[in-house]
Amino acid sequence: MSKQSFSDQAIKQFDRGLRTLIKTSRHAQRSNPAEQFEEKNLSEKEIQLSGRLMRVNHAGEIAAQGLYHGQALTAKNAATLNQMQISAKEEEDHLAWCEQRLKELQTPRSLIGPVWYLGSYAIGATAGIFGDRWSLGFVAETEDQVEAHLESHLTKLPAQDQKSRAIIKKMKQDEHHHGQAARDLGGKPLPAPVQKTMQLVSKVMTTGAYWI
Numbered sequence: 634m635s636k637q638s639f640s641d642q643a644i645k646q647f648d649r650g651l652r653t654l655i656k657t658s659r660h661a662q663r664s665n666p667a668e669q670f671e672e673k674n675l676s677e678k679e680i681q682l683s684g685r686l687m688r689v690n691h692a693g694e695i696a697a698q699g700l701y702h703g704q705a706l707t708a709k710n711a712a713t714l715n716q717m718q719i720s721a722k723e724e725e726d727h728l729a730w731c732e733q734r735l736k737e738l739q740t741p742r743s744l745i746g747p748v749w750y751l752g753s754y755a756i757g758a759t760a761g762i763f764g765d766r767w768s769l770g771f772v773a774e775t776e777d778q779v780e781a782h783l784e785s786h787l788t789k790l791p792a793q794d795q796k797s798r799a800i801i802k803k804m805k806q807d808e809h810h811h812g813q814a815a816r817d818l819g820g821k822p823l824p825a826p827v828q829k830t831m832q833l834v835s836k837v838m839t840t841g842a843y844w845i
Contacts, residue, residue, distance in 0.1 A: 661729035662722070666803040667796035672737065679791035684740030685843050686786050687797055690804070691731035692743040692842035693779065697724045699750035700775065703757025704768050713765040716818055720772070720811045727807065730800045737796070743842040769820030774828055776812030778835055780805055 675683065701721035708714040735742060743749075760771040783805040790798055823831075 661726040663726050665730050665733060666799040667730065667734065670795040670799055672796065673793040675791060675793060679794065680738055681740075682789070683791055683794045683797050684735065684738040686789060687731055687734050687738060687800075688740055688743050689839050689842045690783070690786065690801065691728065691735055692746050692749050693782070693839070694724055694728040694731055695743075695746045696749040696753040696838070697721075697779075698728065699753030700757040700772075703754040703759075704761045704772070705757075707758050707761025708768065709761070709765045712818060713769065716769075716814055717772075720814065723807050723811070727800075727804050730804075734797055734800055744845050745838075745841050749838060749842070766819050766821045767823075769815040769818050770823050771820075772815040773812045773820045774823045774831060776808045776815070778832060780808045780812070782835070782839065783808065 698721060701717050701724065705714055705717040705721070708717055732742070757768075757771075761768040783801050786801055787798060787805075790801070
């Protein structure tokens with residue numbers, strides 16, 4: 634795959650960003666893993682809990698798009714660019730699945746989603762400036778933390794909410810694959826202080842999306 638010019642990439646990523654933030658109805662490339670399960674009778678409290686957890690996941694997928702879009706803009710070689718685009722495309726499925734589940738749970742999207750996207754885009758683009766190995770290392774660490782975050786949601790979800798559980802399980806599987814793909818391309822492990830900072834920022838953002 635030939636690498637596009639910086640200006641072409643910038644225009645393309647700007648368009649993708651608008652679509653990510655504005656579009657409310659998406660078509661996933663893959664089938665929604667929740668489709669194999671029937672909707673259970675959840676209590677009002679259970680619906681509220683599932684809705685808030687899925688809102689956090691939806692906001693996280695908004696951030697993932699920003700991260701991959703930003704990194705694709707500053708990727709130095711075709712292999713890295715290609716992997717960023719593949720991962721971003723699969724994350725679009727996650728976004729579509731989360732949006733559908735939010736609608737089913739009658740839960741609004743997070744109001745701070747745009748902040749998540751713009752912040753993640755800036756971080757992704759900055760990471761790419763330091764070189765592909767650091768950029769890929771950032772992806773790997775991000776996906777590790779997301780995987781752990783999704784595992785925690787599986788323990789918090791109401792037992793009867795099989796639909797949300799199926800979506801999160803598939804997302805977790807994909808995140809693991811994305812992280813491993815980044816390592817296979819030469820991603821460098823991030824210094825411990827950077828990892829801790831990422832965890833702190835993630836905690837602040839997820840808490841905000843849970844409530845707003």
